[in-house]
Amino acid sequence: MKTKFLTVGLIAALVVPGVAAAQTRGEVRDSRRDVREEQRELRQAKRYGDRGDVREERRDVRDARQELREDKRDWRRETRYQNYRAPFRYQQFRVGSTLRSNYYAPSYRPAWDSRWGVPRAGRNLTYVRHYNDLLLVNMRSGKVIRVYRNHFRWR
Structure with a gap:
């Protein structure tokens, strides 16, 4: 019992x-x-x-x-x-920067959802989390299209 x-x-x-x-x-x-x-x-x-x-x-x-x-x-x-940390140092990316493919590996891509408050990523684009920043990246070229600084700080 x-x-x-x-x-x-x-x-x-x-x-x-x-x-x-x-x-x-x-x-x-x-x-x-x-x-x-x-x-x-x-x-x-x-x-x-x-x-x-x-x-x-x-x-x-x-x-x-x-x-x-x-x-x-x-x-x-x-x-x-909470407490998201990538296995590499923080680097402040700008629009037009090129990322290596390990920066936008699937484990750093948050699933799109209305909770992020950003528009849906288009074709061949993906959102990538880099520490508290959210980057919109072209998956083919690795170019940063848009940067949302401190996007995860307030959440």
Whole structure:
């Protein structure tokens, strides 16, 4: 009985971090939906309600936005986006610089997602993380097309 309980506890302890990360992404999505819903209710209150209704709905929108900011901050603090260090020294790249292929190896390419706040990379282009900088690189020539300095510092 005790060994069964310990085994279940260990399995739960191993599964919880993955579930927590998924909940965080889901929380951000839910918070965005809540903000939209509260904004819709504010519009309805402006059309059909009195001043008290409008004031209450504005407070609800403000609270929903605060919750969204907190959920985004929690999501960005996931350990997989912290303490990134490349196995080479920091070098400040400029537009037009040429990178060696090991600088834009797949392990340094963050998957494109709306969380980075940059446009989708075009054909034969990829985003490369170099310490806190985000570089848009032409994969064929290795030329740097765009540099986002300290892009990961605020996340």
